[in-house]
Amino acid sequence: MATSVLTSKMDNLRIVGDDRTRKARETGEDIAILSTFLPPSLVGQTPSSQRPFECALGKECRLGDVKLAKPGTKKMEYKTRQWHEQCFCCCVCKTAIGTKSFIPREQEIYCATCYEEKFATRCVKCNKIITSGGVTYKNEPWHRECFTCTNCSTSLAGQRFTSRDEKPYCAECFGELFAKRCTACCKPITGIGGTRFISFEDRHWHNDCFICASCRSSLVGRGFITDAEDILCTECAKQKLM
Ligand SMILES: [Zn+2]
Numbered sequence: 636m637a638t639s640v641l642t643s644k645m646d647n648l649r650i651v652g653d654d655r656t657r658k659a660r661e662t663g664e665d666i667a668i669l670s671t672f673l674p675p676s677l678v679g680q681t682p683s684s685q686r687p688f689e690c691a692l693g694k695e696c697r698l699g700d701v702k703l704a705k706p707g708t709k710k711m712e713y714k715t716r717q718w719h720e721q722c723f724c725c726c727v728c729k730t731a732i733g734t735k736s737f738i739p740r741e742q743e744i745y746c747a748t749c750y751e752e753k754f755a756t757r758c759v760k761c762n763k764i765i766t767s768g769g770v771t772y773k774n775e776p777w778h779r780e781c782f783t784c785t786n787c788s789t790s791l792a793g794q795r796f797t798s799r800d801e802k803p804y805c806a807e808c809f810g811e812l813f814a815k816r817c818t819a820c821c822k823p824i825t826g827i828g829g830t831r832f833i834s835f836e837d838r839h840w841h842n843d844c845f846i847c848a849s850c851r852s853s854l855v856g857r858g859f860i861t862d863a864e865d866i867l868c869t870e871c872a873k874q875k876l877m
Pocket residue numbers: 690691692693695696697698699700701718719722
C-alpha cells in the first residue's frame with residue numbers, strides 16, 4: 636500500500652525519466668513525482684507546466700511562499716496536488732518524504748514509521764504492534780505470547796480455556812479457582828472428561844467420593860442419610876442411631 640516516488644531529473648537540459656513519469660501520469664498510477672522547476676526557456680516542453688504551481692501545504696509552506704517556483708527548486712506532485720519537495724512531508728513527524736515511499740490515507744501523507752505507529756494492530760495487553768500471527772479474543776487482538784491464563788500466565792493460544800468476568804483462564808486454573816469442589820476430597824469437580832458428580836443441597840461430591848462415612852461403601856444410586864457433616868448408608872445410619 637506504500638506509494639513510491641518517481642524522480643524526473645534535469646541532466647544537461649535533457650529531462651531524464653520524463654517518459655516514465657509521463658506514462659505514470661497517463662495511466663493514473665498511484666505514485667508521486669518529484670521533479671524540478673525548469674528555467675523559462677524549457678517551460679512548455681514538459682507536461683508538469685500545465686497549471687500554475689501552488690504548494691499544497693498552504694500557510695505552512697516551508698519556503699514561505701506557496702507560489703514560489705524558482706528554476707532548480709524541486710517539487711512533488713501526487714494525485715491532484717503539488718508541494719515543494721521540503722513541504723511534502725509526513726503529517727505526523729513532519730519529516731520530508733524525499734525519495735522514500737509514503738502511505739497516503741484520506742488527504743494525509745504518512746511516512747512508513749508513523750503510519751505503522753498510528754494504524755497498525757496493537758496487542759490489547761502490551762500495546763505493542765502485532766506484526767504476524769496474533770490471536771483474536773472477544774474481537775480484540777493479542778500477541779500469541781500475550782494471550783495467557785489470567786492466573787498462571789501460560790499461553791492460551793491454541794489451548795482450551797474458559798473465561799470468567801471477561802478474563803481467560805486455562806482449564807486447570809479455572810477448575811482450581813472456580814469449579815465446584817468435592818465435599819470429601821476438596822478437589823475441583825471440573826466436568827472435563829465427563830466427570831460425574833452428585834449434588835445434594837449445597838454440597839457436591841465426585842461419584843467416587845460419595846461413600847458412606849462409616850462402612851465406605853458407595854452411595855451412588857442408593858438411599859443415604861445425612862448426619863451433620865457425614866453421609867451414611869441406611870444400614871450404618873440405623874446402627875448409629877439405635
Ligand atoms: Zn511549500
